[in-house]
Amino acid sequence: MMKSRLFFFAFALGCLFLNAQECLETLFGQVRDLHNNLPLSNAKVVLVETNQHLLTDEKGRFVFTGLCQQAYTVAIAHPDCKLLERKINWSFVSVKKNYLEHHINELDEIGVTDQKQKQSTRVGNEALLKKEVLARYKSQNLGDALAEITGVRKQKTGNAIVKPVIQGFSGTRIAIVQEGIRLQDHEWGADHAPSIDLNGIEQIQVIKGANALRYGGDIVGGVVAIQPARMKPNDSLFGSLSSGYHQQGKGTFLLAEVTKTAHSGMFYGANFSLKNSGDLKAPNYVLSNTGNNEQHGKFFFGRNTFSKQWRVQYQFFRKETGILSAAHLGTTGDLARAIEANQPLIVLPWSRQINNPRQLTQHQNINLKYEQIKSDSRWDLQYNFQTNNRQEYDIRRGDANLRPALDLRLMTNDIQFNFTQKPSFAVQLKSGLSAQLQDNYSDPSTGVRRLIPDYIRFRSGVYFIGEYAPSNTIAAEIGLRYDYDHIDAKKYYKTSDWKTRGYDIDFVQTIIAMGNAGNYLTEQKKNYNNFSASAGMQISLEKWGDLKWTSAFTSRSPNPAELFSDGLHHALSTIERGDLRLRQEKAFKTVVSLEKVAAKWNYVVSAHHTRFTDFIQLVPTEKGLDQTRNSAYLERQYTQLPQAAFTGVDVDLNVQLKPQWHYASSLSYLHAEADGSPMIDLPPLRISNALLFTSKKHSAFRLKIQNEYVAQQTRYPNVNFNYAFIEEGQLNERTIDISSPPEAYSLWGLEASHQLSKRFFLSLTFDNIANTSYRDYLNRLRFFSAETGRNVRLSANYTF
Amino acid sequence: MKQLQFTTNRTLFYTLFLIAISLVFVQCKKDDPEEINEEEVINRVTLTLTDDSNNSTTFTWNEGATIPTLTIAENAIYTTSVSFYDASNPSDIEDITEEVIEEADEHLVFYEVTSANVDILSAPNDINDTEGLPTNLKTVWTVGGASSGTVRLYLIHEPTSKSGNSRAALGGATDVELNFPVQVE
Numbered sequence: 001m002m003k004s005r006l007f008f009f010a011f012a013l014g015c016l017f018l019n020a021q022e023c024l025e026t027l028f029g030q031v032r033d034l035h036n037n038l039p040l041s042n043a044k045v046v047l048v049e050t051n052q053h054l055l056t057d058e059k060g061r062f063v064f065t066g067l068c069q070q071a072y073t074v075a076i077a078h079p080d081c082k083l084l085e086r087k088i089n090w091s092f093v094s095v096k097k098n099y100l101e102h103h104i105n106e107l108d109e110i111g112v113t114d115q116k117q118k119q120s121t122r123v124g125n126e127a128l129l130k131k132e133v134l135a136r137y138k139s140q141n142l143g144d145a146l147a148e149i150t151g152v153r154k155q156k157t158g159n160a161i162v163k164p165v166i167q168g169f170s171g172t173r174i175a176i177v178q179e180g181i182r183l184q185d186h187e188w189g190a191d192h193a194p195s196i197d198l199n200g201i202e203q204i205q206v207i208k209g210a211n212a213l214r215y216g217g218d219i220v221g222g223v224v225a226i227q228p229a230r231m232k233p234n235d236s237l238f239g240s241l242s243s244g245y246h247q248q249g250k251g252t253f254l255l256a257e258v259t260k261t262a263h264s265g266m267f268y269g270a271n272f273s274l275k276n277s278g279d280l281k282a283p284n285y286v287l288s289n290t291g292n293n294e295q296h297g298k299f300f301f302g303r304n305t306f307s308k309q310w311r312v313q314y315q316f317f318r319k320e321t322g323i324l325s326a327a328h329l330g331t332t333g334d335l336a337r338a339i340e341a342n343q344p345l346i347v348l349p350w351s352r353q354i355n356n357p358r359q360l361t362q363h364q365n366i367n368l369k370y371e372q373i374k375s376d377s378r379w380d381l382q383y384n385f386q387t388n389n390r391q392e393y394d395i396r397r398g399d400a401n402l403r404p405a406l407d408l409r410l411m412t413n414d415i416q417f418n419f420t421q422k423p424s425f426a427v428q429l430k431s432g433l434s435a436q437l438q439d440n441y442s443d444p445s446t447g448v449r450r451l452i453p454d455y456i457r458f459r460s461g462v463y464f465i466g467e468y469a470p471s472n473t474i475a476a477e478i479g480l481r482y483d484y485d486h487i488d489a490k491k492y493y494k495t496s497d498w499k500t501r502g503y504d505i506d507f508v509q510t511i512i513a514m515g516n517a518g519n520y521l522t523e524q525k526k527n528y529n530n531f532s533a534s535a536g537m538q539i540s541l542e543k544w545g546d547l548k549w550t551s552a553f554t555s556r557s558p559n560p561a562e563l564f565s566d567g568l569h570h571a572l573s574t575i576e577r578g579d580l581r582l583r584q585e586k587a588f589k590t591v592v593s594l595e596k597v598a599a600k601w602n603y604v605v606s607a608h609h610t611r612f613t614d615f616i617q618l619v620p621t622e623k624g625l626d627q628t629r630n631s632a633y634l635e636r637q638y639t640q641l642p643q644a645a646f647t648g649v650d651v652d653l654n655v656q657l658k659p660q661w662h663y664a665s666s667l668s669y670l671h672a673e674a675d676g677s678p679m680i681d682l683p684p685l686r687i688s689n690a691l692l693f694t695s696k697k698h699s700a701f702r703l704k705i706q707n708e709y710v711a712q713q714t715r716y717p718n719v720n721f722n723y724a725f726i727e728e729g730q731l732n733e734r735t736i737d738i739s740s741p742p743e744a745y746s747l748w749g750l751e752a753s754h755q756l757s758k759r760f761f762l763s764l765t766f767d768n769i770a771n772t773s774y775r776d777y778l779n780r781l782r783f784f785s786a787e788t789g790r791n792v793r794l795s796a797n798y799t800f
Numbered sequence: 801m802k803q804l805q806f807t808t809n810r811t812l813f814y815t816l817f818l819i820a821i822s823l824v825f826v827q828c829k830k831d832d833p834e835e836i837n838e839e840e841v842i843n844r845v846t847l848t849l850t851d852d853s854n855n856s857t858t859f860t861w862n863e864g865a866t867i868p869t870l871t872i873a874e875n876a877i878y879t880t881s882v883s884f885y886d887a888s889n890p891s892d893i894e895d896i897t898e899e900v901i902e903e904a905d906e907h908l909v910f911y912e913v914t915s916a917n918v919d920i921l922s923a924p925n926d927i928n929d930t931e932g933l934p935t936n937l938k939t940v941w942t943v944g945g946a947s948s949g950t951v952r953l954y955l956i957h958e959p960t961s962k963s964g965n966s967r968a969a970l971g972g973a974t975d976v977e978l979n980f981p982v983q984v985e
Contacts (some may be wrong), residue, residue, distance in 0.1 A: 447838065
């Protein structure tokens, strides 16, 4: 029974290169396993009409040449699979259609890409990170791996807190989706890294366009979708074991994964990661207290038959990160001295110990999913429960050092239903419903004012996406989404703050009690209705590649951090304040891109423009300093900018110079302004170039030399402040420059890897070979120290 | 166009089961959160200046209020003690100076003077840390001729050095930084 099921599909691309009258057409394609999307080598491909036979190469590819524009039947056979036969009608029905028809069953697993046109799997190198690439980043952060994708950059707060930035947007404006469910810890503010472990991840995709609406209507940047491997219904036990050493921090890691699959379709497995690192080093000094300790694990089981799948998964993620000692400040005076010193004020001998200040994040997730696939439709139902816990330990007095200064626990329930249908050959319809209930708890035993208050949030959404691809050369899509968002928060406001901000007039009815310590207890109920829409089109301009266009309107409700933040971020001696008056942020975004994938030349040129109304940003307040505290702190407030515009361009180029040599280059540039003024914290121009050598035989040896150039950001607002130093009995007031971006920098890297045998894989990587001392504008710790210097990473991987 | 069909009742059962689970977590209302009595907040600082004839004057700064001017006599010697308080709750004022003394190793009071003729040194009855280094909680102020200026007071937490003579040389994080205007007359 099981044997008769289809285990692979053909991924075929047709090309009409030459004069249509002659028999000079080429048909090339790739055969992939339907379940794990891996290329199938040695599959037999037969062109029935001409009786031409071929075996696919190690990448599952095949090429037939000298064909006429007529209907052909392609038969594909592989020892492990059932024979697949497809008729290809050259003149009307393109080969891509053939692929589509089979592909529908697997659309969400493999077809999801940039514009989510089915053909766009071809531009996967732009928006897709596959296991091979991920394997090289296994021991690093999600943000590091994502930076491989054009248009995706990383934003750092400290060395282990790395967040992705997509086309200039980060945090709450992008979504990180794991197995279809959005990770919820963004809602707490800016300095949180996503709780994602790269071990055991099959592939990561960045989704933009209409299909992003499946995950939310508030996603301006894009969706980072993390997909698990799909299990094959055969008796097999496989897995891998990796270990390695990082010279930076004398870091070590051990990663293990194992999966057992059975003929019946049952499968189960687990994976674990242990990572440990001590203090990192900048070229000239130790970055004290930058150690890092991580433990992650995942267990799953389920059953996958071709038409049905269910899966149960539990995962945990625990990460303890030291915050650079020199970044712990008391007052703006400390910040002023730190900036003038131009190097960290606290440099201690190297250590593996993580002391206060430190951050501890814990994430747990239970996921239940059921999925049913038919020839022309599929649906899935999913339930997910996640807890996100974040604790921050500060340098305090006495026993308080053992207690966190911030202790947030966010519990989220998600339930989701998605339905995909293919009523006709050219049309595909997707729709879905989702509901979410959140409970945030902020532990009062910290003895510190809550940064984020206790709240309950309920969200519910419904979406519809239609895709129309009448021919190989044209495709269109449209998406609509509606979200209801309700927040019910109970928050204490200092009576003095309450008055200063004018809440005593506008929000007087929200007071429910008067506390004993000079606070009002208030209940803030907020309701938002968000409508979002997206439309896109793709036209194939034979010679130039595919021209894609997407326009989207998104509406985003202010999140709890933006509404209610009220507290001190010690690392920047900044007080962050929310604003109860915030309205929804609306964006209209247009992206136009030209993409070409060919044997020698591959490129993606994409331009984007986003116009915001009521853009929410954390900006320094007019007075800049909050003098009401015992000493001065910088103050930033979530503010609504009436108009903001982001314009940018991303270019990605990949050329095959010789059979074994590739050259790759990428560029990202972003220009943004709000009411004619530059905006803060925007990524500067970045250009990277790489030369890659791959030895012919099974990619056994790979060598990559790369350079990354990051320009100096020249457009930034002035947020400087004055501080009076006391020097030789004199008060000297000077301007403290916290606005000027750091200088441009250029880094060289070298990566060598060798597949010693089928099972053993070794890699050696040098980052920042020249040990260049540099600072990055997007790193909020740039005021205190330079970035890390040279790093040598060695890793060994054993697969079984 | 085919319609969506649930193949078995089992599927329906699963659906209901999942919804039931999610309902378990549903709470429509939260309890009122506990009010936080902020600890370790230093929002009151007092300077008590005692002259040779044992007359003392106390200058008090409260968070949010103007910092008082220290009016002191010329050519005099004062013994000064500084105290830090958490006065968030008026009915339960907490003396943080005690915690500073308990953790004398991790704390240092530091003064900087501009323009005014005032010299500040650790007092003989000062509280020392375990290494015998003064905390400057008690200091002797030697006042010269009539002048005016600023006395800046710092409470430094975890200083990297206790021997520097500028704020930058001491390291650590500043818990309190106050500019007291000083008038010597």
